[in-house]
Amino acid sequence: xKYIYELHKTMLDRSLIxxxxxxxxxxxxxxxxxxxxxxxxxIGEDASIKRKVFNVMxxxxxxxxxxxxxxxxxxxxxxxSAIFMVGKQEDMYVISSxxxxxxxxxxxxxxxxxxxxxxxxxxxxxxxxxIIKTGDISPKGGAGLGFIDMARKSGQKxxxxxxxxxxxxxxxxxxxIVPRTKESGKDD
Amino acid sequence: xxxxxxxxxxxxxxxxIILDKNNGIFEIxxxxxxxxxxxxxxxxxxxxEEYSKQANEETNFIFKLEYxxxxxxKLILDILSKLEKIxxxxxxxxxxxxxxxxxxxxxxxxxxxxxxxxxxxx
Numbered sequence: 519x520k521y522i523y524e525l526h527k528t529m530l531d532r533s534l535i536x537x538x539x540x541x542x543x544x545x546x547x548x549x550x551x552x553x554x555x556x557x558x559x560x561i562g563e564d565a566s567i568k569r570k571v572f573n574v575m576x577x578x579x580x581x582x583x584x585x586x587x588x589x590x591x592x593x594x595x596x597x598x599s600a601i602f603m604v605g606k607q608e609d610m611y612v613i614s615s616x617x618x619x620x621x622x623x624x625x626x627x628x629x630x631x632x633x634x635x636x637x638x639x640x641x642x643x644x645x646x647x648x649i650i651k652t653g654d655i656s657p658k659g660g661a662g663l664g665f666i667d668m669a670r671k672s673g674q675k676x677x678x679x680x681x682x683x684x685x686x687x688x689x690x691x692x693x694x695i696v697p698r699t700k701e702s703g704k705d706d
Numbered sequence: 707x708x709x710x711x712x713x714x715x716x717x718x719x720x721x722x723i724i725l726d727k728n729n730g731i732f733e734i735x736x737x738x739x740x741x742x743x744x745x746x747x748x749x750x751x752x753x754x755e756e757y758s759k760q761a762n763e764e765t766n767f768i769f770k771l772e773y774x775x776x777x778x779x780k781l782i783l784d785i786l787s788k789l790e791k792i793x794x795x796x797x798x799x800x801x802x803x804x805x806x807x808x809x810x811x812x813x814x815x816x817x818x819x820x821x822x823x824x825x826x827x828x
């Protein structure tokens with residue numbers, strides 16, 4: 519039974535206010551969003567920070583929903599399990615997710631996020647406008663804008679990592695920080 | 707061919723939509739984060755396609771969105787591109803007074819299409 523205490527302790531240590539592990543659907547997305555919203559309402563969180571957290575959560579959750587059927591590995595026996603977490607600290611919210619991806623996607627994802635992380639505010643805006651103008655909605659319903667939007671709304675670099683699971687799949691971890699201190703005057 | 711009114715109640719993940727040619731009401735408001743944005747907005751795009759053949763002299767299209775996801779943003783641009791081809795169209799883009807991101811999103815859309823935008827905070 520010790521794992522219950524261990525999990526509890528980890529959640530406290532990391533200031534996690536919400537953890538969901540399991541299959542991801544639009545219905546689950548809505549429930550998770552509603553829970554996080556209630557939590558932020560309860561503490562009277564600033565509206566603009568609330569909106570940014572909500573925004574990053576939506577893109578993160580819908581990314582998982584859209585790509586959850588891509589990995590079919592014995593390890594997961596048809597269950598496409600992923601994890602989603604929200605941490606609340608004194609000065610920031612930490613929105614993180616983890617899900618298995620096939621190894622042939624690792625390099626593509628890596629390059630995509632690195633490219634975003636290397637852009638400044640104006641660069642991100644230009645890339646966003648370029649993709650929305652020329653890009654098509656993918657068969658999975660994505661506009662290819664999720665990561666860019668997460669970077670823009672949070673104003674932070676996206677932190678990510680790939681942990682090899684076996685020779686077919688890796689575990690993709692993604693972390694986005696939303697500062698709780700309001701921006702002190704915009705630079706434009 | 708007459709155009710039926712589209713009147714959709716908003717939900718927690720889809721916006722309220724009114725498209726009413728006779729009363730001159732064209733409005734999308736609320737939250738837009740449907741699972742399949744392309745599928746959700748298909749009837750709206752089809753309606754606008756039909757409307758463009760018999761448009762009113764003036765069309766003031768109101769966006770009063772609280773939140774939209776990136777998939778919806780692509781579809782909003784598709785809607786604006788349809789409206790761009792309709793003479794006498796103006797857009798009113800509402801944003802909450804402390805919502806800089808929504809204001810900026812409207813500005814970006816206005817830079818992507820050739821339609822007059824009016825910005826209003828609430």
